[in-house]
Amino acid sequence: MSDDAYREEPGDGLSTWTLDQLQTFIHDARGQQLEMARIAAQEQVYYSSHPQEARREWAKLSLLANRRMLNNAEGHSARVAQQEFMLRMWVIDRLGPDDTDPDWSPEALASDTLDALTFTPTQAADLAEGWRDLPIEQIRELRWHKNPTAHLESLIGYLAPGSVRERLVTWTATRPLLP
Numbered sequence: 358m359s360d361d362a363y364r365e366e367p368g369d370g371l372s373t374w375t376l377d378q379l380q381t382f383i384h385d386a387r388g389q390q391l392e393m394a395r396i397a398a399q400e401q402v403y404y405s406s407h408p409q410e411a412r413r414e415w416a417k418l419s420l421l422a423n424r425r426m427l428n429n430a431e432g433h434s435a436r437v438a439q440q441e442f443m444l445r446m447w448v449i450d451r452l453g454p455d456d457t458d459p460d461w462s463p464e465a466l467a468s469d470t471l472d473a474l475t476f477t478p479t480q481a482a483d484l485a486e487g488w489r490d491l492p493i494e495q496i497r498e499l500r501w502h503k504n505p506t507a508h509l510e511s512l513i514g515y516l517a518p519g520s521v522r523e524r525l526v527t528w529t530a531t532r533p534l535l536p
Contacts, residue, residue, distance in 0.1 A: 371397040376414055383422045395422035399444060409452050413461070416448050420460060435501040438473050442466065446508035454515055463515035467525055470509070476502055478524075478531040485534040496536055503535040 371393055374382070383394050398419035402412050420441060427437040445466050455461035476484070481502050488496055509529045516522040 372400055376401075376411075376418060380418055380421070383418065383425065386422070386425070391422045391426045395419050395426070395440070398422060402444070402448070412452060413448065416444060417460065419444060435504055438505040439507065442470055442505055442508050446511050449515065450511055463512055464521070466508075466512060467516055467521050470506065470512070471521065471524060473505055474502055474528075478527040482531050482534050485531075485536065488536045499535045503532055506532050 371379070371382075374397065376398075379394055379398055383391065383398075386394055396419075398415050401407065401415035402419065404412070407415070423437055423440050423444075427434060445460055448461055449463055449466065452461075454463050456464070459465040476498070481499060484491065484495060485499055488499055491499075506528050509525050509532070513522060513525055513529065516525070
């Protein structure tokens, strides 16, 4: 591969790139290229034949591509949040939590999730009661709260009793009410 090969539009071969090649590509990529890089890196995370530390490195790379999409205003914040939270939860579930790294810390994921939500569970539940009569923007906002909270049932099992855990438990009860 030439030094400039990563600048070309990636195709099906992106999944064969090394971690370093994909990382270099991500730093210069934009738009759909970032999404393709995120997916290619995330696919590597799922290979159980890779050593655990390598899988975490691939996960970090997927998170980097995902976060760059949001930072460059090229991705919808709800989709970016959902992708991030789900991958972080998957790593915590399958590869184990790591409280020395905020990406793999259940407490950090819990805080990040709560910080991303703009409604309280009570507000969301009240709005959801008559969601069919709401303007489309409010329905989207309720949906935004449903998608990035899909990981909460798994996450709760990693958290010590306390206010953060209780807030997430409340969200797990509210989530099925949302459109």
